[in-house]
Amino acid sequence: MEDLFGLYINFLNWFFNSAWIWLPFVLGGVFFNLWIYYIQRAYWQSFDWVMLEIKPPKEILETPKNMENIFAGVWSAVGSVGTKYKKYVLGMLQDYFSFEIVGLNGEVHFYLRVLKKYRDLVEAQFYSQYPHAEIKETEDYISGIPSDIPNKSWDFWATKVKLEKDSVYPIRTYPQFMDKTKLGDVFLDPLAGFMEIMGKLKFGEQIWIQLIFRPMPESWAKAEAQEHIAKLAGKPAAAKKEGAFAQDWRTWKESIAGVSKELVTNKAAVSATAKPAAEAPASKMMFLTAGEKDIITAIEEKISKRVFETKLQWAYIARREIFSQANVTAVNGLFNQFTTLNLNNFKNDAQSATKADYALTAYRKAYKQRKMIKTLRTRSFWEKGFVLNTEELATVYHLPTEQVRSPITPFIEAKKGSAPVGLPVE
Numbered sequence: 001m002e003d004l005f006g007l008y009i010n011f012l013n014w015f016f017n018s019a020w021i022w023l024p025f026v027l028g029g030v031f032f033n034l035w036i037y038y039i040q041r042a043y044w045q046s047f048d049w050v051m052l053e054i055k056p057p058k059e060i061l062e063t064p065k066n067m068e069n070i071f072a073g074v075w076s077a078v079g080s081v082g083t084k085y086k087k088y089v090l091g092m093l094q095d096y097f098s099f100e101i102v103g104l105n106g107e108v109h110f111y112l113r114v115l116k117k118y119r120d121l122v123e124a125q126f127y128s129q130y131p132h133a134e135i136k137e138t139e140d141y142i143s144g145i146p147s148d149i150p151n152k153s154w155d156f157w158a159t160k161v162k163l164e165k166d167s168v169y170p171i172r173t174y175p176q177f178m179d180k181t182k183l184g185d186v187f188l189d190p191l192a193g194f195m196e197i198m199g200k201l202k203f204g205e206q207i208w209i210q211l212i213f214r215p216m217p218e219s220w221a222k223a224e225a226q227e228h229i230a231k232l233a234g235k236p237a238a239a240k241k242e243g244a245f246a247q248d249w250r251t252w253k254e255s256i257a258g259v260s261k262e263l264v265t266n267k268a269a270v271s272a273t274a275k276p277a278a279e280a281p282a283s284k285m286m287f288l289t290a291g292e293k294d295i296i297t298a299i300e301e302k303i304s305k306r307v308f309e310t311k312l313q314w315a316y317i318a319r320r321e322i323f324s325q326a327n328v329t330a331v332n333g334l335f336n337q338f339t340t341l342n343l344n345n346f347k348n349d350a351q352s353a354t355k356a357d358y359a360l361t362a363y364r365k366a367y368k369q370r371k372m373i374k375t376l377r378t379r380s381f382w383e384k385g386f387v388l389n390t391e392e393l394a395t396v397y398h399l400p401t402e403q404v405r406s407p408i409t410p411f412i413e414a415k416k417g418s419a420p421v422g423l424p425v426e
Contacts, residue, residue, distance in 0.1 A: 039091025044380070050119055051140050052112040056399040057132035063187060064174040066129035067398035071390040073125040075306040077118060078215035094309075096214035097122070098379045099397045101191070102141055103198025103207040110399065111141070113379060130399060142208070142377050145317065149373050150366060155323040158315035158372040159353035161335065161346050167387035168225045169295070169344040170302040172337070174395045189401045193334045197327065204319040207331065211397045212381050213308040213388070220387060225303040232296050233288070291342055298343055305389040311381055312346070312396070315372065338395065 077095050086092040098113040112135075114122050123135050149156045163171070179186040198207050288296075316327050332348065339345035354372055356364035388396075 040093060043091040043093060048116045049113055050116045051138055052135050053138045054110045054112060055134040060399055060401055064394040064398040068390045068394035070125040070129055071393045072306050075215045078217060094214045096212060096381050098210055098212045101209045103201050104141060105203045106199060106201045108195050108198045150369050153319060155320045156317045156369050157328050157354050160349040161312040162349050163344050163386045164347050165344045168228045168299050170298050171344050171392055172340045173391045187401055190337045191400050197330050202322050204322055206317045209314040212311040212379055216307050216309050220307055225299055229296055229299055295342060302389050305391055307387050307389045309385040310388045311385040315376055
């Protein structure tokens, strides 16, 4: 026992006596993280946002393909953080957008929350695809909601939504909502259910759906997705590239290990650079089932389009006397429309969902509610999101098609036309 105690004392002495070696690295890491935290939030608070409302025309013949083209155009904002200096010294972040579908007291509204410097870009993209729509600046709909929710007058339920599987697996997208059993292809708009629920909200009830996204470089598709495809196809993993220092370090370690083994076993060690080449395993492609091949095809199709890091969150808020948990269940159920069981689907994030079980339920629930209302109000995007491509984003957010007839949605009654040719001007 005394020997163990002596070893413990010796270890403590060594630990504190060597602090001059390891402590600067620890403190440097702590300072670096605090610095990044400070400068990024200072930069984020300097963002100049504008809230736009888009009113669709009465008759929309366009499909979500038009919305996909809009997302592809918005992707041009990629690379707003161009250098390490901008990232680690100025604290710059990749610019992002928030497209929102909101039910307010029985009316359905479509909002775009964008940085002012991208207003012209976003408006141009929408007018090019929906020329008869109307876009105007408006106040943030959340500004009229008390900041101390939950309180005696208002109740609140909210959650973040994430993907069930890895982001390389796509969700069900709008081409798969085509009904080919009828005469001609009929698009079964996944927004129909959301608009039906929002249209039945009473005065004092609101539903917010926020799709927050920022463009990602194509390197994601060439790395993570290709790795999954190779694994599914049974191909050998691609060797990681090594720098000159890493290669020298690996060779040195292998040489030391070889010499040590030779001294112990008295047998010549095989040189690290003279290892026999392993026979490449046969590809599994010919043995894959039709379903497994479809999965690989779906992943390849996903990475063939522009991708965005995405955050999806939604909330139901109402006065306590009319708060209905049935509305929460209904909206959660509607997200199942985007499910493909062998690929991917949406699910609620249990850590952010404003519910609590077992101990201290009231306190924990209130804490989650106040945290989520702040997140929804600021549309912050600090955490790592999941990845959706333009087709997936357009499936979740697009202007309602002609199959969705909702009289409570503010539409443009008259189509816009150009001025007559030869009109005299001053």
